[in-house]
Amino acid sequence: MERVGIALLGYGTVGSGVGRLLSESAEEIRLATGKDVYLRRVLELKPDRQALVPDGVQVTTQFADVVGDPDVQIVVELIGGIEPARDFQLASLKAGKAVVTANKQLLSQHGAELLQTAEDNGTFLRFEASAVGAVPVIKVLRESLAAAEVTNIMGIVNGTTNYILSAMAQSGAEYAPTLKKAQELGFAEADPTEDVSGKDAAAKMAILSSIAFHSRVTLADVEHEGIGGITDIDVAHGKALGLVPKLLGVAQLIDGRINARVYPCFIPAGHPLAGVSGAYNAVFLESETFDKIMLFGPGAGGTPTASAVIGDVISVVNTARGGYVRNCVCYKDLGFYPNDEVVSRFYLRVQVVDESGVLATIAGIFGDQGVSIHSMQQIGEEETAQLVLVFHPVKEAAFFRALERISALPVVRGTPSVIRMEAYDAR
Ligand SMILES: NC(=O)c1ccc[n+]([C@@H]2O[C@H](COP(=O)([O-])OP(=O)(O)OC[C@H]3O[C@@H](n4cnc5c(N)ncnc54)[C@H](OP(=O)(O)O)[C@@H]3O)[C@@H](O)[C@H]2O)c1
Known part of the structure; x- marks a missing residue:
């Protein structure tokens, strides 16, 4: 049976979970791929973590040992952070190896560069575990x-x-x-x-x-x-x-x-x-x-995240020859809709001095900006009152313009609490 060598970079929470699952689920992985997918090398600096690596797997502290090994076909980066993870991923892809990772910070900042490098070198970059742990989104x-x-x-x-x-x-x-x-x-x-x-x-x-x-x-x-x-x-x-x-x-x-x-x-x-x-x-x-x-x-945890990593390994093995799944799916350039223009619903709690005319002043300021109040509740305390307001959907810029004026009123105490509302059905 054809063998597929895996190298793990980092043998921490997720890395050790992947190491364990590769061994415990070896038969399931063989049945899913028709290949013998095995852990060949582990790059880990900490001696106590190196000690957890199963017998027969080569442990190293030098990335060169991994990238120079022709029997490593898939590099699984589970170090985290930007560097040296970025360097290691780029070098692995340039060496024609597939890369699987759970590294959200790296993917969210350098995804375009990494995916292009995978594409240029005819190999794969997969990152299911980087977004919502075990959930295959x-x-x-x-x-x-x-x-x-x-x-x-x-x-x-x-x-x-x-x-x-x-x-x-x-x-x-x-x-x-x-x-x-x-x-x-x-x-x-x-x-x-x-x-x-x-x-x-x-x-x-x-x-x-x-x-x-x-x-x-x-x-x-x-x-x-x-x-x-x-x-x-x-x-x-x-x-x-x-x-x-x-x-x-x-x-x-x-x-x-x-x-x-x-x-x-x-x-x-x-x-x-x-x-x-x-x-x-x-x-x-x-x-x-x-x-x-x-x-x-x-969304996290060593073993659940490791199961998503193994899913990517299986996907790479199964699509490596003949299959076609693009690395980068960003074939549009849509641009961004400005936050100020977004229509949102808001909840607002503001503490005010309890005197006549305050409600009318606040309602007037919101009215000036075209911000419409859906409901208002006044909860009296000794000398102040809490106003709890819910608004009809409104452009964020208009709401925050009104809020700035309200926050500056001498009758307002402290900083108002503003919380957006989603999926709210106002009936
Ligand atoms: N833990 C989760 O539940 C979870 C969930 C989703 C995604 N992730 C992602 O999975 C990745 C790994 O997370 P983790 O929780 O497993 O982290 P971790 O437990 O800290 O494991 C990372 C391992 O890599 C080692 N390492 C650091 N620099 C290295 C280097 N230059 N060469 C070799 N090994 C090195 C670390 O050793 P030192 O401790 O000495 O630095 C540590 O043993 C991250 O990208 C994280 O965002 C984690």
Whole structure:
């Protein structure tokens, strides 16, 4: 039986999962490919991780040993980060080897260069695990839905923030202690910045948008806002309105152009994405062709992510000879729809001095900008009152112009809380 040698770069959480699955599922992989796909080499610097590599596999600390080995046909990069991962991937592709990776930061910033290099060298670059861990969304977009025009993607694509917001909604607790608990339970990193700032989700949305809309979207094209400003007070007000907080990646085609962003927002408790709680991920796709599809599952974890990596390895082995699957599917250049022009719905909570005329002043400022209020609630305290407003859909620029004027009013206390609303049916 023909043999296919795999090299793993990095033997950490995902790398060791891939190593284990290649051995435990060897028979299934043989049946799926008709070939003996085996782990030939591991590049790993840490002695304690090297010790986990199965006997018979060559362990090295030198990338040259991997790229110079003619029996390595597929290089699986699971180091993460930009360098040296980029260098290693480019050199592997130039040597004619296929590359499989889970590296979202690299793909979302250097995807075009890497895919072109794969194309130029007649080989493959696959990255299913870079977007939503174990959930096969890239393959579905690239292959299963190739004949459909996807117009909207809404994704819960970061498990850490979904865990935190789900826990806040369930317990009513504040953000800081919930984050601390998530760290203690292993659902958030010691340095959670990449996750809670929305940057990790933005990288994944860049990758998903590029594939879905066939036009290159990079990390820099996806404006992102984190969950640090979400308070327990707003979560409670949202609950009273039948809404739950989520960090959503929202990518849409508007007038033939792309708008892709990540922000915390409220969605109705009955929406399919509202039921996606804890560290789970989900991607909700809309198209005139198929209406709605939701893909759901674990977005991270060593073994689930490794299973998506193995799926890519099998796809490469099966399409290596005779099969045709393009590397880069960005054959359009759609351009971007400006954020200011996007029509959104907003929730606003503003604390004001409780005196006559305040409501009329605020309503007047919104009216001046053509911003129409859908509902308003006043919750009195001692000398101040909380106003909770929900708006009809409005251009973002108009809303924020009005908000700037309202924030500057002497009767306004503190900073108003603004949360976008998605999939809200105002009846
Ligand atoms: N973990 C997940 O659930 C998950 C989910 C989806 C995607 N991913 C992606 O999968 C990739 C790997 O993540 P991971 O969680 O497995 O990371 P990890 O546990 O930190 O593993 C990376 C391994 O690569 C090693 N390494 C670093 N630089 C190296 C070099 N120059 N040569 C050889 N080895 C080197 C690291 O050693 P040191 O520790 O010494 O640096 C570590 O053992 C990342 O791109 C990540 O974004 C991970």
